[in-house]
Each structure stands twice: as structure tokens, then as C-alpha cells.
Amino acid sequence: MKKGIFSLLVALLIALLAACGTEEPSNADEPTDDVEVEENGDEEVPEEDLDEDADTEETTSSDNGWDHQxxxxxxxxxxxxxxxxxxxxxxxxxxxxxxxxxxxxxxxxxxxxxxxxxxxxxxxxxxxxxxxxxxxxxxxxxxxxxxxxxxxxxxxxxxxxxxxxxxxxxxxxxxxxxxxxxxxxxxxxxxxxxxxxxxxxxxxxxxxxxxxxxxxxxxxxxx
The missing domain is CATH 2.60.40.4170 (Immunoglobulin-like)
Known part of the structure; x- marks a missing residue:
């Protein structure tokens, strides 16, 4: 019983403050040509705007390379x-x-x-x-x-x-x-x-x- 609780404690402490530098944002690698254009003729979003949005999301989701700040x-x-x-x-x-x-x-x-x-x-x-x-x-x-x-x-x-x-x-x-x-x-x-x-x-x-x-x-x- 004591060993089991000990294992739980270590897992909790390490998981809480572990680095996440190798993690990628969920949509960071998605190609920009996957973005669908509505059939009503709306103008396609410029590629540079999509890149800026992706960079902003990546910075927000993994600030300083850590899960928790x-x-x-x-x-x-x-x-x-x-x-x-x-x-x-x-x-x-x-x-x-x-x-x-x-x-x-x-x-x-x-x-x-x-x-x-x-x-x-x-x-x-x-x-x-x-x-x-x-x-x-x-x-x-x-x-x-x-x-x-x-x-x-x-x-x-x-x-x-x-x-x-x-x-x-x-x-x-x-x-x-x-x-x-x-x-x-x-x-x-x-x-x-x-x-x-x-x-x-x-x-x-x-x-x-x-x-x-x-x-x-x-x-x-x-x-």
C-alpha cells in the first residue's frame, strides 16, 4: 500500500511540473491549403495572416516551453x-x-x-x-x-x-x-x-x- 501511494505521489509531482518543449500545438503543422474557401465566393485568407495566427497560438500554448507558468x-x-x-x-x-x-x-x-x-x-x-x-x-x-x-x-x-x-x-x-x-x-x-x-x-x-x-x-x- 505504501509503495503504491509513493508511486502516485511521484507521478503527480513530476507530471505537474514537467517540461513540454517537445509538444507541438495541435494545428501547428497543418498545411495552409487545407483551409476551405466558402462556395459563396468569399475572399481567401492571405497565407501570411494564417502564419501569424499559427505563431501566436504556438507562443500562447507553450510559453517558455513549459506546460505550467x-x-x-x-x-x-x-x-x-x-x-x-x-x-x-x-x-x-x-x-x-x-x-x-x-x-x-x-x-x-x-x-x-x-x-x-x-x-x-x-x-x-x-x-x-x-x-x-x-x-x-x-x-x-x-x-x-x-x-x-x-x-x-x-x-x-x-x-x-x-x-x-x-x-x-x-x-x-x-x-x-x-x-x-x-x-x-x-x-x-x-x-x-x-x-x-x-x-x-x-x-x-x-x-x-x-x-x-x-x-x-x-x-x-x-x-
């Missing part, structure tokens, strides 16, 4: 989730053979209910979500634990990711492989609206002989 309230069976802030323009981080991209850092406030609330033993959660994309650029086997990142906040909290909510990002990289996942950090003494910046710290990658292959990562993301 800051300020949106998403409601489902798990409760009500408010996306308080998001930063998705984050410099790529490199250490040794590791390239780390952070697709987004966001702060969310949630009123949860039902099985979700029972699992979390509360009806309110405030959390930070970080989406990691990790690449080993070498052919060697190395170890790098993005999933064991520590964060600190401007509100004075130091947090580890919640093991129940977060994706498992395996730390062993056998050659040139890529891995990704979302990490969730439950705020203990802060509100999502109070978070102005998040400092992210991750230990350096190392080889089979426990030799460090780069520097520890330590960078700050501001909202």
Missing part, C-alpha cells in the same frame, strides 16, 4: 499545487568528465489531500524541485552522485533530497552515458514564497580507486 494553480486528485517560482536559465556545470545541466529549479506550495496527505502525514507541503541532467563525457567508469546533492536556502535551511519523492539517479556511469531525474527537497521551516535563492552542493566525481576527478560543485540559483 509561475503563478498557476494545478488541481488534481492529489490536491492543489501552486507553482510559486521557477528558474530555468542556469549555467551548465562541469567537473572532471561530468557535465551537469539543471533544467529547472522551482519552488512549489501544495495543499494535499486523500492518500497523498495520509502518506505525507500532513495536508500542506512546501518544496524545492531540481531537475538534473548528467552526462559522463569520458569512456571510463566513474561515480557521481547528483541524487545526493545538498541544498541551502536564503531562509537558513540545509536540506537533503527526500528519498521517497525523488527519482533515483544511479551514481555509476559506465562510459559515456547520460542520466536524469527530479529531486525534491521538502522545506521544513520556510514557505516556497520566501525562497529567493538555492545553493546546490554536489561532491566531485571519482574513479574506481576513489581518486577525485574534478572539483566539488557549489553554485547558486536565484529566482
Amino acid at each position: 509561475v503563478g498557476d494553480v494545478i488541481e488534481n486528485d492529489g490536491g492543489s499545487f501552486t507553482l510559486v517560482s521557477r528558474q530555468d536559465e542556469i549555467d551548465t556545470q562541469e567537473t572532471g568528465p561530468i557535465v551537469l545541466n539543471v533544467a529547472q529549479v522551482n519552488a512549489t506550495s501544495a495543499q494535499i489531500e486523500g492518500d497523498l496527505a495520509n502518506f505525507m502525514e500532513t495536508d500542506e507541503i512546501e518544496y524545492i524541485q531540481i531537475d538534473f541532467e548528467v552526462e559522463n563525457t569520458s569512456e571510463e567508469t566513474i561515480t557521481f552522485f547528483a541524487g545526493q546533492a545538498t541544498i541551502t536556502t536564503n531562509t537558513g535551511e540545509q536540506l537533503e533530497s527526500d528519498m521517497w519523492l525523488s527519482d533515483h539517479i544511479d551514481g555509476e556511469y559506465i562510459g559515456a552515458v547520460r542520466k536524469s531525474g527530479s529531486q525534491f527537497f521538502i522545506l521544513e521551516n520556510s514557505k516556497a514564497e520566501d525562497i529567493e535563492w538555492v545553493r546546490i552542493l554536489i561532491n566531485a566525481p571519482f574513479d574506481d580507486d576513489w581518486n577525485d576527478l574534478g572539483e566539488d560543485l557549489d553554485f547558486t540559483v536565484e529566482f
